[in-house]
Amino acid sequence: MIPKVKKRISKREDKIFFTREAKYDFMKHWSVIRRWAVINYELKSSADLDMLMFLYSEHLFSRKQFDRYANHMSWDRFRFDRLLRDGFIRKFREKRWGEALLYEVSQKGKKMISTIYRKMLGFEELPESPRRNKVFKRTAPFSHKVLSIAVKDANRDLKERRQRPSLE
Numbered sequence: 001m002i003p004k005v006k007k008r009i010s011k012r013e014d015k016i017f018f019t020r021e022a023k024y025d026f027m028k029h030w031s032v033i034r035r036w037a038v039i040n041y042e043l044k045s046s047a048d049l050d051m052l053m054f055l056y057s058e059h060l061f062s063r064k065q066f067d068r069y070a071n072h073m074s075w076d077r078f079r080f081d082r083l084l085r086d087g088f089i090r091k092f093r094e095k096r097w098g099e100a101l102l103y104e105v106s107q108k109g110k111k112m113i114s115t116i117y118r119k120m121l122g123f124e125e126l127p128e129s130p131r132r133n134k135v136f137k138r139t140a141p142f143s144h145k146v147l148s149i150a151v152k153d154a155n156r157d158l159k160e161r162r163q164r165p166s167l168e
Helices: 030-040 046-058 063-070 079-085 107-121 142-163
Strands: 089-093 102-105
Touching: 030 046, 030 107, 030 142, 046 063, 046 079, 046 102, 046 107, 063 079, 079 089, 102 107
Parallel strands: none
Antiparallel strands: 089 102
């Protein structure tokens, strides 16, 4: 026995979508800013930048705390030594009897991270001159050229965001 099938006739209705302005959208260009920072500050990988961002909020840390957080990232056993050698972290206190050796993010690292925060929050634009941005140099590889287009798009978006009136 074949079941009877009823044909439904439906009228098309226009759907109304309600959208609201995003309150926080400063992470929109995080990938561009991260890649810009890795290239211009000559970090080995974005994991080094993530580590410095974590350590920036820790203020003082030991090697044990560094290693504990490093377990969450891609494995690189020379990361600590490289960041210390390149001047992104420095010794805060030497090891003494009953006290551990402590480190802190150096002035170079603090300046880099505060610059990244200012760019993420929209207070500063990413530089577009070859003198201040290695991505825009004439001898840059193709991947840097692609990133330069993303930098220009991010700066254009930032300018538009500044011109829009705030709802707050």
